[in-house]
Amino acid sequence: MENSEQSKKSNKKEKKLRKIVVLRWGHRPQRDARLTTHVALTARALGASGFLLSDIVDKKIEETVEKVTRNWGGNFFFEMETSWKSAVRDWKAKGGIVVHLTVYGKNIQTSSVLDRIKQSKKDVLVMVGSQKVPKDFFSKEVSDFNVSIGNQPHSECAALAVFLDRFFEGKELAKGFKKAKIKVVPQQRGKRTIV
Amino acid sequence: MENSEQSKKSNKKEKKLRKIVVLRWGHRPQRDARLTTHVALTARALGASGFLLSDIVDKKIEETVEKVTRNWGGNFFFEMETSWKSAVRDWKAKGGIVVHLTVYGKNIQTSSVLDRIKQSKKDVLVMVGSQKVPKDFFSKEVSDFNVSIGNQPHSECAALAVFLDRFFEGKELAKGFKKAKIKVVPQQRGKRTIV
Numbered sequence: 001m002e003n004s005e006q007s008k009k010s011n012k013k014e015k016k017l018r019k020i021v022v023l024r025w026g027h028r029p030q031r032d033a034r035l036t037t038h039v040a041l042t043a044r045a046l047g048a049s050g051f052l053l054s055d056i057v058d059k060k061i062e063e064t065v066e067k068v069t070r071n072w073g074g075n076f077f078f079e080m081e082t083s084w085k086s087a088v089r090d091w092k093a094k095g096g097i098v099v100h101l102t103v104y105g106k107n108i109q110t111s112s113v114l115d116r117i118k119q120s121k122k123d124v125l126v127m128v129g130s131q132k133v134p135k136d137f138f139s140k141e142v143s144d145f146n147v148s149i150g151n152q153p154h155s156e157c158a159a160l161a162v163f164l165d166r167f168f169e170g171k172e173l174a175k176g177f178k179k180a181k182i183k184v185v186p187q188q189r190g191k192r193t194i195v
Numbered sequence: 196m197e198n199s200e201q202s203k204k205s206n207k208k209e210k211k212l213r214k215i216v217v218l219r220w221g222h223r224p225q226r227d228a229r230l231t232t233h234v235a236l237t238a239r240a241l242g243a244s245g246f247l248l249s250d251i252v253d254k255k256i257e258e259t260v261e262k263v264t265r266n267w268g269g270n271f272f273f274e275m276e277t278s279w280k281s282a283v284r285d286w287k288a289k290g291g292i293v294v295h296l297t298v299y300g301k302n303i304q305t306s307s308v309l310d311r312i313k314q315s316k317k318d319v320l321v322m323v324g325s326q327k328v329p330k331d332f333f334s335k336e337v338s339d340f341n342v343s344i345g346n347q348p349h350s351e352c353a354a355l356a357v358f359l360d361r362f363f364e365g366k367e368l369a370k371g372f373k374k375a376k377i378k379v380v381p382q383q384r385g386k387r388t389i390v
Contacts, residue, residue, distance in 0.1 A: 034230055038350035045347035046357075072347055104379055104386040109368035111381065138385050149356075150368035151379035152240035152267055155233035158356035161344075162241075162368075165357050173304035173345035173357075184299055184346035186306065190333050191299040 019123040020048045020167065021091075022160065025084050025137075026130035029058050038157050039128060040065045040078065046164035047172030048126070050077035054084040073180030088125065088142055096123040097144040100137050101159045105146030113147050114166055120144075126163065128156040214318040215243045215362065216286075217355060220279050220332075221325035224253050233352045234323060235260045235273065241359035242367030243321070245272035249279040268375030283320065283337055291318040292339040295332050296354045300341030308342050309361055315339075321358065323351040 022043040027036045040051045040061065053061065057080050065078045088098055097120055106113040117124065127137060136142050149159040164172060185192040217238040222231045235246045235256065248256065252275050260273045283293055292315055301308040312319065322332060331337050344354040359367060380387040 031229070034226070035233065038230065038352060041347075041349040042353040045345050045349035046353065068348055104382060104388075106383055107368060107381045109365045140384070146383060148379070148381055150240050151381050152236075152372065153263055154236040154240035155352050155356075157233060157350050157352040158237040158241065161350075161353035161356040162360050165360065170304045173302060177347065184343070186302045186343055186346050187299060188301055188341060189335070193299075 018121070019096075020164065021050045021052060021123075021125050022048050023052045023054050023084060023087055023125055023127045024130065024156075025054050025127060025133060027053055027056050027058065027061075028130065029056070029060075032130050033058070033061065035157060036130070037061050037064050039160060041068060042157055042161050043164070044069065044074065044076040045172075046161055047168045047175065048164060049075070050079065052082060052087055053078075053080035054082055054087055057081050071181045072183075073177030075178070084127070088127075091123075091125045094123075096125055098125045098127060098142060099145045099147055099163075100127045100133075100143035101149065101156065101163060102129070102133070102138070102146050103148050103151055103153055104138070105148040107148050107151055108163065108166065109150065113145055117145055117147075118167070124167070126160065128160055130156065213316070214291075215359065216245045216247060216318075216320050217243050218247045218249050218279060218282055218320055218322045219325065219351075220249050220322060220328060222248055222251050222253060222256075223325065224251070224255075227325050228253070228256065230350075230352060231325070232256050232259050234355060236263060237352055237356050238359070239264065239269065239271040240367075241356055242363045242370065243359060244270070245274065247277060247282055248273070248275035249277055249282055252276050266376045267378075268372030270373070279322070283322075286318075286320045289318075291320055293320045293322060293337060294340045294342055294358075295322045295328075295338035296344065296351065296358060297324070297328070297333070297341050298343050298346055298348055299333070300343040302343050302346055303358065303361065304345065308340055312340055312342075313362070319362070321355065323355055325351065 024039055043051045062078055069076045108114050138146055149162045183194045219234055238246045257273055264271045303309050344357045378389045
């Protein structure tokens with residue numbers, strides 16, 4: 001698989017950097033297509049190393065995300081089909097921790113949960129659900145931390161964005177993407193890109 | 196309209212606080228239903244005062260958002276149908292400024308754009324598109340600031356979340372919602388709500 005090779009390569013390169021991979025569970029083709037795409041693109045744009053669409057295959061989303069990566073650069077990997085259970089097992093076996101974003105978790109603003117995640121100095125698998133998630137997600141065997149981005153219902157896409165922005169302390173938004181075919185030149189007015 | 200009365204009431208109460216209202220343009224019923232709902236719920240959960248679905252009516256989304264507000268509390272208002280042009284005109288006539296979130300704008304991380312928005316001390320109408328937005332959105336007549344949440348393509352939902360989190364400096368995630376029927380008690384494990 002080109003993807004997993006890419007991923008291995010970038011794992012090697014980034015060995016000394018903290019790494020975040022996003023796992024999306026519960027995707028329903030069609031119904032969730034656009035949201036899952038937005039979640040994956042948010043992961044990429046806000047500093048995650050890769051995205052795993054667990055337990056299902058959706059070629060269209062893979063295509064969209066990989067096209068963005070081809071055009072806009074970087075080493076972001078997209079994987080699908082792997083079951084969430086084996087993904088979590090593998091992640092933990094490699095020494096990573098698992099963070100489950102949920103409205104029921106410890107509030108990222110009012111608790112020390114983010115500090116504790118950072119202090120662990122470990123790579124982080126961030127799990128976000130679509131439908132109601134299995135009860136297991138909350139258990140010690142699965143999530144090291146259950147984290148809420150405020151305890152109000154909103155969006156896994158928004159939750160992921162705030163989590164990544166705070167985890168990387170904003171630096172993710174300044175970072176360049178290697179081998180980009182398209183680049184935006186930020187402007188106060190109008191659109192400017194370099195191709 | 197109950198909505199606009201609610202809105203007037205909350206406007207009076209919150210007169211001395213900075214206020215943000217989110218305008219969503221380009222919504223296509225069905226195709227955008229879930230994303231627009233997520234954008235509206237993100238606006239509510241992350242401290243905006245209200246949401247305007249411009250230029251279109253979508254009763255289903257109104258219903259979903261108002262149900263969340265009834266159950267989870269707060270004064271968040273939902274309006275629809277008003278054209279974006281008249282919404283912008285009215286907003287500016289009342290002394291507010293307009294911020295357009297776009298991948299082409301000034302980077303919120305690497306430029307001083309957020310400081311300048313804050314220093315204005317004015318209420319902010321945040322515009323987010325769905326389809327490709329009209330060129331006018333970038334013009335002086337419409338947007339006082341064009342702001343990017345990183346210059347990579349991702350999601351209006353993610354962009355709005357990061358903008359609100361940075362604008363309110365995280366405080367929005369700690370705030371209580373009045374008259375809530377449901378409240379989450381944040382926990383490290385499991386789900387706990389007070390009804």
